[in-house]
Amino acid sequence: MKNHTLLTDLYQLTMMNGYLENNIHKDQVVFDMFFRKNPCDNSFTIIAGIEQVIDYIQQLKFDEEDLEYLRGLKLFSDDFLNILKNFKFTGTIYSVEEGSIMFPHEPIMRVKATSLEAQLIETAMLNIINFQSLIATKAARVCEAAKGDSVFEFGLRRAQGPDAAIYGARAAYIGGCAGTSNVLAGKMFGIPVSGTQAHSWIQKFDSELEAFRAYGRVYPDSCLLLVDTYDTLRSGVPNAIKVFKELREAGHEPIGIRIDSGDIAYLSQEARGLLREAGFGNVKIVASSDLDENTIYSLKMQQAEIDGWGVGTNLITSSGCPALGGVYKLSAVEANGKLIPKIKISENPEKITNPGYKKVLRIYNDSSYAEADLIMLEDEVIDEDKPLTIFHPTYTWKRKTFYSYRLKEMLVPMFIDGALKYRRKTVDEIRNYAQKELSSLWPQYRRLNRPQVYKVDLSKKLWDLKNSMVNSYRED
Amino acid sequence: MKNHTLLTDLYQLTMMNGYLENNIHKDQVVFDMFFRKNPCDNSFTIIAGIEQVIDYIQQLKFDEEDLEYLRGLKLFSDDFLNILKNFKFTGTIYSVEEGSIMFPHEPIMRVKATSLEAQLIETAMLNIINFQSLIATKAARVCEAAKGDSVFEFGLRRAQGPDAAIYGARAAYIGGCAGTSNVLAGKMFGIPVSGTQAHSWIQKFDSELEAFRAYGRVYPDSCLLLVDTYDTLRSGVPNAIKVFKELREAGHEPIGIRIDSGDIAYLSQEARGLLREAGFGNVKIVASSDLDENTIYSLKMQQAEIDGWGVGTNLITSSGCPALGGVYKLSAVEANGKLIPKIKISENPEKITNPGYKKVLRIYNDSSYAEADLIMLEDEVIDEDKPLTIFHPTYTWKRKTFYSYRLKEMLVPMFIDGALKYRRKTVDEIRNYAQKELSSLWPQYRRLNRPQVYKVDLSKKLWDLKNSMVNSYRED
Incomplete structure (x- = not known):
C-alpha cells in the first residue's frame, strides 16, 4: 500500500498545529462519521471500505520526505513537526461491521481520540467509506x-x-x-x-x-x-x-x-x-x-x-449519483474526565448534528426483519423484557411500540487505545454478510423507485439533550 | 507506484493467449484512443493523464505472484505465461501533448505494437486518460x-x-x-x-x-x-x-x-x-x-x-457527467509489411470508426485562433502555400477554404519501438500549456451552455477510404 499519511486536507494539519499551539492537542474528542442522505434515492446504504480504513490507520507514518514537504509550507512549528514524526494513532474507534446496511444520520464510525489524531484521519476515512459504500x-x-x-x-x-x-x-x-x-x-x-x-x-x-x-x-x-x-x-x-x-x-x-x-x-x-x-x-x-x-x-x-x-x-461511477456525502462531525469533547456533548447548528434542520457519545441499536421482529433503528447515548440501557416505544424525532406523535423484539448493537470495536480489535474478514465473508443484511429488509425498503423510508428514531434522552442544546443556541 | 500490470480486463488476457495459440501474437496492429462525445455537453476536452500513462507503460512487469494468480485461473497456456514473464512494451505510441484540447473522434493516442502488447495496455490507458481528462x-x-x-x-x-x-x-x-x-x-x-x-x-x-x-x-x-x-x-x-x-x-x-x-x-x-x-x-x-x-x-x-x-x-466527481467515454479501437493490421485499414461498423453512425493509420492537424488563422481540425492518413501531405478546402464528413456540401493559415500536428512521439521519446513535464508546464490551448479557442467554443460545435473534418482520402469500406460491408 502507498503511504497515504498526507492524504488529508491541509486544514486538518493547520488545525492540528493550532491545537498544539493552544495546548489543547491532547484533549480527547469524539467524532461521528455519518451521512445525511442515501445515494440514488435509495432507502439504505451498504457500508463498505472498513478493511481499507484499518489499512490506512495502521500505515499512518510521516516519513522524512513528508516532513520536509510540510516544513517547506512554512505553516507549522518545529514542535509540531516533531510530534508528527512520532505520530501513531492511539485512539478508540467503533464501527459497523463491513457490509452493514445503514441509514441517514446514524453513526457508522465513532472516533474517540486526541484532537490531533481524530482530526488527521477524517479526510481519508471519508474518502474510503464514501466511495466504497456508494458503489456497494x-x-x-x-x-x-x-x-x-x-x-x-x-x-x-x-x-x-x-x-x-x-x-x-x-x-x-x-x-x-x-x-x-x-x-x-x-x-x-x-x-x-x-x-x-x-x-x-x-x-x-x-x-x-x-x-x-x-x-x-x-x-x-x-x-x-x-x-x-x-x-x-x-x-x-x-x-x-x-x-x-x-x-x-x-x-x-x-x-x-x-x-x-x-x-x-x-x-x-x-x-x-x-x-x-x-x-x-x-x-x-x-x-x-x-x-x-x-x-x-x-x-x-x-x-x-x-x-x-x-x-x-x-x-x-454510480452515474447519476456519483458521491455519497458522508461527513465527520464533532459530537463531544472531554473536559475533566467527562464527555461534554457538542452540536453543530444550521438553518437547515437536516444539518443539525446529534450531540454526545452515541450508539445505534437495530430492532428486529420475531422473523428477523429489521423494523427500526434507535440512536441512543452510549450509557443508556434497554430492558428487553419490557415493551419498547419509539417516536419520530420531528413528528413526535408518530409512535410505535414493540412487544416482542430483538436488539442488535450496530457499532463494534475496531481499535481500542490504538490496538486493532476488529477481526479482518475475507471479501466473501463481507459479501455474505451484506446479502444477509439485505434479506433482513422488507421489500418496501428495497424497492428501486420511491422506497418506503426506514425508521431511525432518537431515544428520549438523546432527543431531550439535542433539543435543549438547540434551544440554548437560539435563545441569544 | 503500485504494480498495475494486472490492471486490465480479463478479456485482454484471454485474447492475448488466443493470439498466441493462433500464432498471430506478433502481428503489428494499430489502435486509436479517442472519445465520441465531450463531457458535460462541453465543446472540447482537455487531455490529461499522459504522464501517468508513461509511468504505467514503464512499470509493466508480471511478477511471480501475478503469474501464479493467472496460472490459477486455468485459462492460459504455459507458453503464454512464459511470454508474460518476459513481457516488455516494445511498440510505438504517438500521443497529443498533455494539456491539449481535443474534440470527438480525433485520435488522442495512436498505438502501433504487436497484438499482444497493444491489447494489454488498452484498459489502464483508457482508465487514466478518461478520468484525468474528465476532471481537467x-x-x-x-x-x-x-x-x-x-x-x-x-x-x-x-x-x-x-x-x-x-x-x-x-x-x-x-x-x-x-x-x-x-x-x-x-x-x-x-x-x-x-x-x-x-x-x-x-x-x-x-x-x-x-x-x-x-x-x-x-x-x-x-x-x-x-x-x-x-x-x-x-x-x-x-x-x-x-x-x-x-x-x-x-x-x-x-x-x-x-x-x-x-x-x-x-x-x-x-x-x-x-x-x-x-x-x-x-x-x-x-x-x-x-x-x-x-x-x-x-x-x-x-x-x-x-x-x-x-x-x-x-x-x-464531475457530478452530472461522471465519465468520459474514451474508447480504443483497432484501425489497421499489418500484413506482409503493409498496414491494412480496419473498420468497426455499427447501426449507430456515430459508432463507425475511422480506418487506417491517421494523424490530426489543427488549422490556425493568422491571429492564432484554432479554426478547425483535420483527420488525415499519416502519409498525406498538405502544401501550405496553397489554399486548403475542408468539408463536413456528413453534410459534405458544407465546405470551407482557408487562404492564410498555419498547421500543427497534434500527435507527437511518446514511445518509439519501446523507447520513451516524450519529454516529461512539470504539472505547471502542462497547466500553462492547457491555458494557452484554451486561449486559442474562440469564445463561442468556451461557452458553458450550448457552445458552438468545433469543426473536425476528414481529408478527402480518408473520407473515400471510410465510405468504400462501409459500403463494402453493407453490400452483402
Whole structure:
C-alpha cells in the first residue's frame, strides 16, 4: 500500500498545529462519521471500505520526505513537526461491521481520540467509506433490478482512476455482483473474474466466422462469443451457431453469446429463437451496453432473453449519483474526565448534528426483519423484557411500540487505545454478510423507485439533550 | 507506484493467449484512443493523464505472484505465461501533448505494437486518460464560470477513492484551478495547497470568538475565518471583525472569511457591507458549499461578493457527467509489411470508426485562433502555400477554404519501438500549456451552455477510404 499519511486536507494539519499551539492537542474528542442522505434515492446504504480504513490507520507514518514537504509550507512549528514524526494513532474507534446496511444520520464510525489524531484521519476515512459504500449500494440496486441474474462489474476503463476501479470492483462484489473484469481486483480480493473477447478480436481476423472459430479452438469449453461487431442477427448469431455446432461435434458445449449494442430486448429475443431452433436454446445470452438498474429493470419487464448482465460505466461511477456525502462531525469533547456533548447548528434542520457519545441499536421482529433503528447515548440501557416505544424525532406523535423484539448493537470495536480489535474478514465473508443484511429488509425498503423510508428514531434522552442544546443556541 | 500490470480486463488476457495459440501474437496492429462525445455537453476536452500513462507503460512487469494468480485461473497456456514473464512494451505510441484540447473522434493516442502488447495496455490507458481528462475539462468549466476568480479543488473526501483524489487534484490544476486542499497531491505534483479551519475547530472552543482568537494567534498573517458555524451574520462576521481589529492593532492584516452554507449571494453581500463598515472592505470572501459551474455562474450574475471559490464534490466527481467515454479501437493490421485499414461498423453512425493509420492537424488563422481540425492518413501531405478546402464528413456540401493559415500536428512521439521519446513535464508546464490551448479557442467554443460545435473534418482520402469500406460491408 502507498503511504497515504498526507492524504488529508491541509486544514486538518493547520488545525492540528493550532491545537498544539493552544495546548489543547491532547484533549480527547469524539467524532461521528455519518451521512445525511442515501445515494440514488435509495432507502439504505451498504457500508463498505472498513478493511481499507484499518489499512490506512495502521500505515499512518510521516516519513522524512513528508516532513520536509510540510516544513517547506512554512505553516507549522518545529514542535509540531516533531510530534508528527512520532505520530501513531492511539485512539478508540467503533464501527459497523463491513457490509452493514445503514441509514441517514446514524453513526457508522465513532472516533474517540486526541484532537490531533481524530482530526488527521477524517479526510481519508471519508474518502474510503464514501466511495466504497456508494458503489456497494449502487451494485445492490443493479442486482435488485436483475432479479437473480448474474451481474458482472465491467467498468475498469471508465472508473475514476485506478483505485476507483480496484476498490469499486471490491465494493460492487460486496453489493451483490457475481464478478468483475478487473484482473488486479480479482487477484487482490479473490473476486471471480470474467471476460472473453472484444470487438478487436473479431476485427483482427479476415472474417467474423474465422474469428469465432479461432476463439472456439482456444477455449472450446468456455466459448462465449461477441456477436454484434458487424450485424447481430444477420451475421453474428448465425456465425456463432455454426461454431457452436462444430464445437458440439467435437464434444464441447458452448457457453453462449454476448450482445453489446442495439435494442437488447428485440435482439436477445430473436437471438434466443435462432439459438433454440439450432438446438442451443439453453446457452447464456449476456448483455452489456451502457446498462444501469433502470435499463435492466425495463428490459426485464419487456422479457428480454438475457441471463447475465455486464455493467460498466454507470455502476463503477454510480452515474447519476456519483458521491455519497458522508461527513465527520464533532459530537463531544472531554473536559475533566467527562464527555461534554457538542452540536453543530444550521438553518437547515437536516444539518443539525446529534450531540454526545452515541450508539445505534437495530430492532428486529420475531422473523428477523429489521423494523427500526434507535440512536441512543452510549450509557443508556434497554430492558428487553419490557415493551419498547419509539417516536419520530420531528413528528413526535408518530409512535410505535414493540412487544416482542430483538436488539442488535450496530457499532463494534475496531481499535481500542490504538490496538486493532476488529477481526479482518475475507471479501466473501463481507459479501455474505451484506446479502444477509439485505434479506433482513422488507421489500418496501428495497424497492428501486420511491422506497418506503426506514425508521431511525432518537431515544428520549438523546432527543431531550439535542433539543435543549438547540434551544440554548437560539435563545441569544 | 503500485504494480498495475494486472490492471486490465480479463478479456485482454484471454485474447492475448488466443493470439498466441493462433500464432498471430506478433502481428503489428494499430489502435486509436479517442472519445465520441465531450463531457458535460462541453465543446472540447482537455487531455490529461499522459504522464501517468508513461509511468504505467514503464512499470509493466508480471511478477511471480501475478503469474501464479493467472496460472490459477486455468485459462492460459504455459507458453503464454512464459511470454508474460518476459513481457516488455516494445511498440510505438504517438500521443497529443498533455494539456491539449481535443474534440470527438480525433485520435488522442495512436498505438502501433504487436497484438499482444497493444491489447494489454488498452484498459489502464483508457482508465487514466478518461478520468484525468474528465476532471481537467470540468475544472476548465468551473474556472470559466468564475471569470478569473481563484477556484480551489476541495473534493478529497468525496472523490471516488484515493487515486481519484490525487490525480483529480492534478487534473483540476491543469484545467485551471489555483490549488487544492489535498496535501498528498500538493507534495507529489507541487500544486499549491490551501486550507485553514473546519467547523470542528470552532466547536472545539467554548465560543466562536474564542475559536477565532485562537486561530488568529497561531496564524496572524494568514487568518481566514469560517463564519457559518452558528449564525453567519449575527455571530460569525461580527466575531471575525473583532478578531480582525485585534490583529490589525497588533500589526497584522487578516486574509478574510469563508462562508460554507446558506444563500451565498445574500450572505456575501451583507458580509461585505459589515466588513467595509469596519474598515475591512478589501479582505477576501471565499465561498464553498456544493458549488459547480452553474451555481457559480448564477451567483456571479447576482453579483455575489465572492473572491474565491472552494469546489468539492461536483468538481472531483464531475457530478452530472461522471465519465468520459474514451474508447480504443483497432484501425489497421499489418500484413506482409503493409498496414491494412480496419473498420468497426455499427447501426449507430456515430459508432463507425475511422480506418487506417491517421494523424490530426489543427488549422490556425493568422491571429492564432484554432479554426478547425483535420483527420488525415499519416502519409498525406498538405502544401501550405496553397489554399486548403475542408468539408463536413456528413453534410459534405458544407465546405470551407482557408487562404492564410498555419498547421500543427497534434500527435507527437511518446514511445518509439519501446523507447520513451516524450519529454516529461512539470504539472505547471502542462497547466500553462492547457491555458494557452484554451486561449486559442474562440469564445463561442468556451461557452458553458450550448457552445458552438468545433469543426473536425476528414481529408478527402480518408473520407473515400471510410465510405468504400462501409459500403463494402453493407453490400452483402
